Amino acid sequence: MHMADALVAPAVAGTMYACSAAAAGWAVKKVQEEDDPKKVPLMGVMGAFVFAGQMINFTIPGTGSSGHLCGGMLVSAVLGPFAGFLTMIGVLLIQCLLFADGGLLALGCNIWNMAFYGCFIGAGLLWRRIMKNGPDKKKITYASVIGCILTLQLGALSVTAETLASGITELPFAVFAAAMQPIHLVIGLVEGLITAAVLCFLYEARPELIWTGDSGKSAAGAKKPKLSFRKVLLALTGAFILIGGALSLAASANPDGLEWSIQKITGSAELAASGPVHAAAGRIQSLTSLLPDYSIPDRETMLGTSLSGIFGGLAVIVLCIAVCYLFGLFRKKGRHEQNQ
Amino acid sequence: MSRINEAVHEIHHLDAMASREGRINRIHPLSKLLVTVWYITFTMSFPVYEPGGIFGMILYPAVTMRAGGISAVRSIRKLKPVLLLVCAVGIANPFFDRAVLFRAGPLPVTGGMISMATLMLKGAFAVLASYLLILTTSMESICYALRLLHVPKIMVTMVLLIYRYVIVLLKEAERISQAYSMRAPDQKGIHYRAWGTLLGQLMLRSIDRAQTVYESMLLRGFDGSFRLSKKQKMDRRSAVYLAGWLGIVVLLRYVSVFKLAGSLLE
Numbered sequence: 184m185h186m187a188d189a190l191v192a193p194a195v196a197g198t199m200y201a202c203s204a205a206a207a208g209w210a211v212k213k214v215q216e217e218d219d220p221k222k223v224p225l226m227g228v229m230g231a232f233v234f235a236g237q238m239i240n241f242t243i244p245g246t247g248s249s250g251h252l253c254g255g256m257l258v259s260a261v262l263g264p265f266a267g268f269l270t271m272i273g274v275l276l277i278q279c280l281l282f283a284d285g286g287l288l289a290l291g292c293n294i295w296n297m298a299f300y301g302c303f304i305g306a307g308l309l310w311r312r313i314m315k316n317g318p319d320k321k322k323i324t325y326a327s328v329i330g331c332i333l334t335l336q337l338g339a340l341s342v343t344a345e346t347l348a349s350g351i352t353e354l355p356f357a358v359f360a361a362a363m364q365p366i367h368l369v370i371g372l373v374e375g376l377i378t379a380a381v382l383c384f385l386y387e388a389r390p391e392l393i394w395t396g397d398s399g400k401s402a403a404g405a406k407k408p409k410l411s412f413r414k415v416l417l418a419l420t421g422a423f424i425l426i427g428g429a430l431s432l433a434a435s436a437n438p439d440g441l442e443w444s445i446q447k448i449t450g451s452a453e454l455a456a457s458g459p460v461h462a463a464a465g466r467i468q469s470l471t472s473l474l475p476d477y478s479i480p481d482r483e484t485m486l487g488t489s490l491s492g493i494f495g496g497l498a499v500i501v502l503c504i505a506v507c508y509l510f511g512l513f514r515k516k517g518r519h520e521q522n523q
Numbered sequence: 524m525s526r527i528n529e530a531v532h533e534i535h536h537l538d539a540m541a542s543r544e545g546r547i548n549r550i551h552p553l554s555k556l557l558v559t560v561w562y563i564t565f566t567m568s569f570p571v572y573e574p575g576g577i578f579g580m581i582l583y584p585a586v587t588m589r590a591g592g593i594s595a596v597r598s599i600r601k602l603k604p605v606l607l608l609v610c611a612v613g614i615a616n617p618f619f620d621r622a623v624l625f626r627a628g629p630l631p632v633t634g635g636m637i638s639m640a641t642l643m644l645k646g647a648f649a650v651l652a653s654y655l656l657i658l659t660t661s662m663e664s665i666c667y668a669l670r671l672l673h674v675p676k677i678m679v680t681m682v683l684l685i686y687r688y689v690i691v692l693l694k695e696a697e698r699i700s701q702a703y704s705m706r707a708p709d710q711k712g713i714h715y716r717a718w719g720t721l722l723g724q725l726m727l728r729s730i731d732r733a734q735t736v737y738e739s740m741l742l743r744g745f746d747g748s749f750r751l752s753k754k755q756k757m758d759r760r761s762a763v764y765l766a767g768w769l770g771i772v773v774l775l776r777y778v779s780v781f782k783l784a785g786s787l788l789e
Contacts (some may be wrong), residue, residue: 188567189646224733224736227733231689232725239527283604286563287653288563353635376718380718
């Protein structure tokens with residue numbers, strides 16, 4: 184699935200570099216927080232293992248072809264998602280430089296498509312959840328196969344999106360995706376089975392090497408989490424004041440996608456509706472909308488636009504908090520902490 | 524030669540080439556890395572219907588090959604897998620974009636044909652640039668340049684470790700698969716019943732090796748990062764190389780050399 188440089192436009196490559204760099208920065212921080220000096224050599228040697236392991240071909244029963252192991256899931260199942268992600272970056276960089284397997288410009292895309300999904304979605308979310316109550320061979324097989332299929336599907340979809348966004352191929356999205364997804368379903372299944380076979384062997388021989396997320400949980404339990412509810416709320420408030428209050432002034436005056444489509448068909452950006460139901464709904468809306476059309480009624484000013492942004496953001500936060508309280512999401516966490 | 528042996532051979536070849544004392548090899552690694560990324564970015568930014576302009580970009584690989592004494596044949600051979608991949612993606616273009624742009628004699632040349640040709644040229648030049656970088660710069664020097672660009676220490680250390688152990692583990696993988704194939708002759712690949720045991724053994728050996736590596740690193744005073752032995756200063760030659768190529772690449776991107784030459788001849 185390694186993308187070559189020719190398949191991405193510089194803008195797409197730059198965006199994906201930024202996304203991958205942000206994920207890598209987060210992973211570096213997390214690995215440094217773990218403060219385990221043994222981890223770096225283990226990451227290095229595991230990276231070399233993935234490199235070597237991917238060179239061995241495995242016969243797919245009933246076919247004449249062969250497959251190889253899925254690096255991201257395997258490494259993360261041993262090292263955890265953060266160290267696994269960094270290891271996969273190293274592997275991808277060396278594959279790119281030494282064997283021209285993936286381009287230097289497309290490295291950000293390849294990190295995202297192959298390492299991010301495998302390590303964070305496959306291992307960080309799926310594997311951790313399945314292994315919550317301890318691993319066994321059935322769970323390992325299930326997690327490996329489902330994880331590899333899912334992450335390869337996501338990766339293949341990203342390849343399609345990145346190639347199309349770069350304007351490289353004339354293929355329509357549906358045709359390209361229809362070519363990419365089924366083949367990666369089969370590849371994902373085979374890679375998942377190989378990964379499962381290796382991890383089951385590892386579980387039998389050295390079960391302590393399998394990562395289940397427990398160590399991360401206990402380490403986090405030792406110290407108070409850095410991001411408290413108050414901090415998150417403050418950050419969100421700051422963000423919506425900035426976006427709603429200031430950036431909303433720079434919002435485009437052009438119609439959005441739906442309005443544009445309607446305008447093209449009917450000649451007007453808004454559809455005129457008639458009938459008693461529409462009239463009643465319109466009356467309710469005019470009564471309840473404090474800032475219609477994102478401005479103060481009868482006065483189109485910059486202040487009105489900013490106020491609308493801030494008011495809207497506040498309303499959403501209040502609504503979210505109310506829903507969380509309604510469903511007992513905060514209460515449940517407090518009770519859980521008390522039990523512990 | 525098996526695939527693993529080929530890979531080991533290739534790494535040895537790259538190491539030997541990078542450790543030579545050539546003119547290009549002596550340039551500061553940061554200059555070479557930046558020029559490579561700059562060159563690839565500008566090459567990829569050509570519109571898909573402009574193969575004429577992109578031809579001018581051949582200047583950088585051609586000059587580097589000549590100055591570095593690098594075999595063109597071997598470098599071109601390196602392009603095969605990438606061109607196949609690019610071709611697989613671009614093959615649809617001639618079928619979907621059938622607008623005839625011009626005629627080459629009796630043959631109509633469509634937009635799809637042009638965009639596919641541009642795509643293949645882009646792929647070829649990008650691979651050549653990366654390959655020339657690794658042929659003239661050792662992995663240790665590239666890691667040094669990455670550190671200068673403030674790539675986190677932990678990542679650079681890990682890349683160096685992967686590079687150092689990749690040959691050891693490749694050879695180990697080769698021994699294991701050779702031993703397997705001798706016990707299971709006429710069998711392509713590894714049978715599914717042996718998947719876990721075979722690769723699992725290699726994994727366990729790797730993990731044990733990591734422990735040994737860590738202990739020996741501690742004995743040598745490892746404190747979380749490698750001391751890169753070759754600390755080069757950016758000399759005048761490297762600065763001129765960097766500034767020169769940055770300028771030339773921008774020029775090649777916006778001025779079509781072939782059109783210019785043609786108009787001068789007229």
